[in-house]
Amino acid sequence: MPLIPIIMPQLGESIAEANIVSYLVQPGQEVAADQNLIEVETNKATMTVTSPCTGRLMDLTGRLQQSYPVGAVLGHIEASLQEAARLGLDVAPVAKSGDAEHPATPAGNGGSHARVQPTVRGLPVPANARGASYLSPRLKARMTELGLHAADLSGVAGSGAAGRVTVEDFEKFIALLEKQKISDASSMRVSVADAMRRSWTRPIAHVGMPVCLDPLFAYRKVSRPKPGPALCALRALAVALAENSAPAGRLVGSKIVHPSAIDIGFAVEAEDGVLVPVIRQADKKSLNDLVAPYNELVALARERKLPVNATGGSIATVTNFGTFGLEWATPIPLPEQTLVLGMGAARHEPHWDSVKAQFVPIMEANLTLSFDHRVLDGGAAGRLLQRIGELMREPEKL
Amino acid sequence: MSPPVLEARAENAAFRKTILAAFRFMLLARLLDDKFAALYRAGKIHGGVFLGRGQEALSVSIGISLKKNDIFAPLIRDAAGRLAFGETVLDAVRTHMGSALGPMRGRDGNVHRGKPLEGSLPMISHLGAMISVVNGMLFARRLQNRHGTVGAASIGDGATSTGAFHEALNQAAVEKLPLVLVVADNQYAYSTPTSKQFACESLADRAIGYGVEVQNVDGTDLFACLKTLGEAVLRARHGGGPQMVVARLLRLCGHGEHDTADYVDPKLKNSPLGRDCLKAAEETLLRREWLDASTLASMRREVVREIDETVAQVQREPAPDPFAENWTAISCGHLAEGDEGNQGDNMPARKS
Numbered sequence: 001m002p003l004i005p006i007i008m009p010q011l012g013e014s015i016a017e018a019n020i021v022s023y024l025v026q027p028g029q030e031v032a033a034d035q036n037l038i039e040v041e042t043n044k045a046t047m048t049v050t051s052p053c054t055g056r057l058m059d060l061t062g063r064l065q066q067s068y069p070v071g072a073v074l075g076h077i078e079a080s081l082q083e084a085a086r087l088g089l090d091v092a093p094v095a096k097s098g099d100a101e102h103p104a105t106p107a108g109n110g111g112s113h114a115r116v117q118p119t120v121r122g123l124p125v126p127a128n129a130r131g132a133s134y135l136s137p138r139l140k141a142r143m144t145e146l147g148l149h150a151a152d153l154s155g156v157a158g159s160g161a162a163g164r165v166t167v168e169d170f171e172k173f174i175a176l177l178e179k180q181k182i183s184d185a186s187s188m189r190v191s192v193a194d195a196m197r198r199s200w201t202r203p204i205a206h207v208g209m210p211v212c213l214d215p216l217f218a219y220r221k222v223s224r225p226k227p228g229p230a231l232c233a234l235r236a237l238a239v240a241l242a243e244n245s246a247p248a249g250r251l252v253g254s255k256i257v258h259p260s261a262i263d264i265g266f267a268v269e270a271e272d273g274v275l276v277p278v279i280r281q282a283d284k285k286s287l288n289d290l291v292a293p294y295n296e297l298v299a300l301a302r303e304r305k306l307p308v309n310a311t312g313g314s315i316a317t318v319t320n321f322g323t324f325g326l327e328w329a330t331p332i333p334l335p336e337q338t339l340v341l342g343m344g345a346a347r348h349e350p351h352w353d354s355v356k357a358q359f360v361p362i363m364e365a366n367l368t369l370s371f372d373h374r375v376l377d378g379g380a381a382g383r384l385l386q387r388i389g390e391l392m393r394e395p396e397k398l
Numbered sequence: 399m400s401p402p403v404l405e406a407r408a409e410n411a412a413f414r415k416t417i418l419a420a421f422r423f424m425l426l427a428r429l430l431d432d433k434f435a436a437l438y439r440a441g442k443i444h445g446g447v448f449l450g451r452g453q454e455a456l457s458v459s460i461g462i463s464l465k466k467n468d469i470f471a472p473l474i475r476d477a478a479g480r481l482a483f484g485e486t487v488l489d490a491v492r493t494h495m496g497s498a499l500g501p502m503r504g505r506d507g508n509v510h511r512g513k514p515l516e517g518s519l520p521m522i523s524h525l526g527a528m529i530s531v532v533n534g535m536l537f538a539r540r541l542q543n544r545h546g547t548v549g550a551a552s553i554g555d556g557a558t559s560t561g562a563f564h565e566a567l568n569q570a571a572v573e574k575l576p577l578v579l580v581v582a583d584n585q586y587a588y589s590t591p592t593s594k595q596f597a598c599e600s601l602a603d604r605a606i607g608y609g610v611e612v613q614n615v616d617g618t619d620l621f622a623c624l625k626t627l628g629e630a631v632l633r634a635r636h637g638g639g640p641q642m643v644v645a646r647l648l649r650l651c652g653h654g655e656h657d658t659a660d661y662v663d664p665k666l667k668n669s670p671l672g673r674d675c676l677k678a679a680e681e682t683l684l685r686r687e688w689l690d691a692s693t694l695a696s697m698r699r700e701v702v703r704e705i706d707e708t709v710a711q712v713q714r715e716p717a718p719d720p721f722a723e724n725w726t727a728i729s730c731g732h733l734a735e736g737d738e739g740n741q742g743d744n745m746p747a748r749k750s
């Protein structure tokens with residue numbers, strides 16, 4: 001005789017799961033259609049699950065005080081063939097169901113049928129996007145309590161309706177983490193994480209190109225003081241933005257907010273994070289005049305002694321990832337900035353010299369420009385980067 | 399001219415017929431609502447289920463007082479009024495269970511069903527939005543020189559706090575539209591008690607402020623509701639301008655089936671407002687001997703069978719196919735460009 005599944009109903013719009021409180025009937029008993037079978041509790045109320053048809057209760061597979069997602073099978077009713085056919089009921093797949101060794105899957109166990117079953121067979125159900133794409137108010141509250149963000153849940157595949165992460169999933173995830181070694185993230189780490197998470201809400205794109213550093217190295221031989229490649233890039237960026245500051249504008253609603261001063265920051269690695277000291281009005285001083293204040297800021301940053309007015313308020317940042325021996329990177333701009341200019345490690349490269357008709361060795365490094373694609377496109381970013389490269393080829397004019 | 403006694407007797411017979419018909423619709427609405435509640439808790443209904451338990455006497459009185467070409471904008475607690483206005487049990491069940499053969503073809507929420515071309519409007523929102531829609535239709539009819547029809551709109555006490563309610567009521571008054579606005583003052587707007595909703599003595603005061611004729615009625619009394627609604631509809635039909643009826647009663651269920659309503663004051667439940675209108679009507683009919691126990695029992699059996707068979711039928715029906723569905727608006731699909739094939743109401747989905 002056909003076995004009709006008893007399923008966890010959706011007891012409210014935001015409800016993804018409910019706890020089994022008590023059983024109102026026992027297996028073996030005859031039940032009528034619409035009869036109350038199971039008492040369940042959501043975070044909002046206690047309600048009952050009713051019988052989908054008349055028949056004999058075969059089994060109740062859920063465990064008491066255990067939470068099950070909407071759509072989970074909680075037991076079966078054996079109905080007559082006529083009753084099942086007359087009501088057009090969904091029949092459970094034979095064998096496994098009703099097997100005491102295979103209890104229903106509680107929420108959080110990744111039950112594969114954990115979604116709302118269609119009313120009329122074949123009714124489309126919500127797309128099964130697993131993970132924390134939707135957070136119920138209850139889960140949100142719990143996460144706020146623990147100071148967690150949606151990004152912290154990226155590793156959890158939900159078992160609730162449409163794959164959403166249920167509170168049970170969440171608690172299991174937390175319990176699992178507690179079995180591993182846990183240490184506090186430094187306040188620096190937390191603030192970088194926060195900045196990056198906020199920045200990542202925007203579409204970030206990247207362009208890059210190599211720039212020849214031979215002119216700079218030649219200039220360093222004769223110049224006093226001796227500016228490095230990163231500062232040269234910073235000054236070139238400042239000059240380029242002084243010519244046209246639009247690419248460093250910020251998009252807020254339907255307005256572009258233009259920079260009011262060419263204050264450029266640069267990233268300095270400091271214990272477990274990054275600090276960004278700022279050179280104010282970098283367009284107003286020559287490259288050579290920038291060397292002393294730059295070096296001073298680097299030293300202060302490394303000691304984490306930057307004065308308050310030496311950080312914040314910059315319109316773009318330069319990051320010299322070349323110091324880690326890297327040739328390429330795709331940095332992310334600070335959340336309040338549109339641009340970050342990256343500088344790779346210098347290395348010898350063959351360059352085709354058309355006069356000599358042969359390859360000659362040159363020193364080259366990659367320049368990258370990462371930008372908020374809402375504000376500018378590849379063309380504008382490319383032109384800005386070309387201009388920076390051009391300026392860097394004549395350091396004596398910087 | 400017939401002698402007054404005979405006239406009274408004939409009137410009495412007609413009234414008796416109306417009352418019995420109304421009572422049957424109330425019973426049908428109550429048992430249909432109960433069925434929806436059970437199906438919801440068996441996981442068989444998608445979306446919310448909203449019941450009209452305790453409001454059937456008022457609701458049925460609207461539906462039964464209207465005529466074929468009138469307009470009715472029911473709300474979420476109007477199962478009884480809908481049935482009395484001509485909705486079939488089949489259409490109600492098909493919409494709740496998402497059948498492709500239903501009037502909304504399985505596309506719309508359970509309470510958002512109707513057949514606008516037949517004057518029954520699918521609700522937009524429970525909170526005051528429908529009054530101006532009815533006003534608009536009544537206006538259109540006036541411009542088309544169609545007279546003698548009325549439009550009724552249901553509303554809850556909570557909705558009388560919305561701007562839409564005030565704007566529409568004022569508009570109906572200024573334009574003297576044949577609108578009948580029925581307020582079910584059921585003591586709660588979801589969980590908000592009326593004390594947090596208005597400070598006037600009765601919601602009827604609001605109508606007076608706009609120059610609209612208004613009656614108060616005991617919403618638990620089928621006889622009183624039928625009389626008051628019947629008269630209000632008649633006045634509107636014969637050029638008396640907009641009419642408002644305020645019925646006091648208690649919602650005998652949650653806001654929806656997801657709500658256990660434990661915020662309802664027990665004192666209210668035990669007060670005259672908490673009286674079950676269906677039981678009260680049944681008792682009166684038995685006492686007056688307009689109905690006997692065995693007729694009542696067979697009426698109940700008939701109603702249960704109708705609901706049961708309809709649910710069984712609908713559970714065997716096909717679900718909508720989003721790829722084959724013609725997604726233009728159901729009632730005015732014929733207005734869509736390049737869609738001459740869709741002639742409006744209840745056209746089947748486009749064959750792919």
Ligand SMILES: Cc1ncc(C[n+]2csc(CCOP(=O)(O)OP(=O)(O)O)c2C)c(N)n1
Pocket residue numbers: 475523524525553554555556557558582584586587588649653
């Ligand atoms: C603008 C708006 N706010 C809130 C809601 C949610 N809502 C739907 S019905 C309702 C309560 C309505 O109360 P009332 O008008 O008294 O009608 P009743 O439910 O008592 O029949 C609420 C808050 C909504 N649909 N629209």
